[in-house]
Amino acid sequence: MHVAQVDFKSANASPEFAKSLKETGFAVIKNHPIDTQLMADVFNEWKEFFASDYKMNYVYKNDTQDGLFPMNVSEKAVGYSVKDIKEFYHYYTWGQYPKELSNKTKDLYQQMNLVAVTLLNWVEENLPEDIRKSLSEPLTSMINGSNQTLMRILHYPPLTGNEEKGAVRAGAHGDINLLTVLVAASQSGLQVKGSDDKWYDVPADPGMLAINIGDMLETATNGFYKSTLHQVINPLDDSRHLSRYSIPLFLHPRPDVRLSSSKTAGEFLEERLRALGIKK
Numbered sequence: 001m002h003v004a005q006v007d008f009k010s011a012n013a014s015p016e017f018a019k020s021l022k023e024t025g026f027a028v029i030k031n032h033p034i035d036t037q038l039m040a041d042v043f044n045e046w047k048e049f050f051a052s053d054y055k056m057n058y059v060y061k062n063d064t065q066d067g068l069f070p071m072n073v074s075e076k077a078v079g080y081s082v083k084d085i086k087e088f089y090h091y092y093t094w095g096q097y098p099k100e101l102s103n104k105t106k107d108l109y110q111q112m113n114l115v116a117v118t119l120l121n122w123v124e125e126n127l128p129e130d131i132r133k134s135l136s137e138p139l140t141s142m143i144n145g146s147n148q149t150l151m152r153i154l155h156y157p158p159l160t161g162n163e164e165k166g167a168v169r170a171g172a173h174g175d176i177n178l179l180t181v182l183v184a185a186s187q188s189g190l191q192v193k194g195s196d197d198k199w200y201d202v203p204a205d206p207g208m209l210a211i212n213i214g215d216m217l218e219t220a221t222n223g224f225y226k227s228t229l230h231q232v233i234n235p236l237d238d239s240r241h242l243s244r245y246s247i248p249l250f251l252h253p254r255p256d257v258r259l260s261s262s263k264t265a266g267e268f269l270e271e272r273l274r275a276l277g278i279k280k
């Protein structure tokens with residue numbers, strides 16, 4: 001199991017990135033163009049947000065799925081009977097945006113989205129000819145004009161020891177979307193499942209980006225790219241008394257995009273959100 005750390009600016013970045021994704025479902029990107037200070041500022045603003053009372057003014061809307069998913073809502077990974085120990089906020093360009101925040105989160109979204117588009121282009125460049133031909137449209141055109149891409153700001157609170165039995169920060173799951181670009185968290189804990197069924201730490205330092213394949217890319221490429229199970233474990237050391245924050249960007253196609261002969265992206269998403277229990 002070798003999740004590669006790929007230099008975004010190197011001449012071989014595109015094939016190295018695609019190889020790591022193909023072999024492990026993950027890749028780590030270093031030397032990327034996203035501003036480090038901006039990332040730190042955004043984390044700090046959301047720390048304040050999650051610690052505030054006003055956050056409850058921004059509880060998510062069931063129909064559109066934008067806003068805060070508080071602890072008591074959270075998600076249940078498929079196959080788990082208890083909820084993850086986390087709260088999170090879904091930011092869409094058209095969605096609710098806390099007036100207490102500066103525009104830095106919007107800037108970060110734009111920068112992460114640009115990187116995500118480049119990375120999807122690298123995936124496309126390295127597809128075998130037969131898979132490329134079987135797509136309903138090029139991958140990069142699937143996200144053209146999409147308003148479904150979202151940024152999730154995650155807060156995993158300190159563990160108290162009173163958590164429900166079996167509850168973890170994020171139960172093993174595959175992401176729904178095409179590609180996920182994650183600003184590596186303030187703390188370790190993210191693990192990927194290898195083909196040998198063992199769990200491996202994703203080797204990302206703060207400031208790097210961890211990328212993984214989502215289920216929609218697996219479906220669209222007819223299984224050539226495999227969406228990889230990942231999880232966030234509860235730390236056993238002293239860091240369990242600290243909050244953990246992370247920010248994934250989930251790159252989504254337009255809802256009308258045909259992922260397979262039986263399903264559009266819109267239908268696929270609707271099904272999955274209901275299974276997670278975050279859409280009624």
Ligand SMILES: O=C(O)CCC(=O)C(=O)O
Binds near residue numbers: 185232246
């Ligand atoms: O917090 C992390 O490092 C990963 C989060 C994740 O996998 C998700 O929200 O889908």
Ligand SMILES: [Fe+2]
Binds near residue numbers: 173174175230
């Ligand atoms: Fe995930």
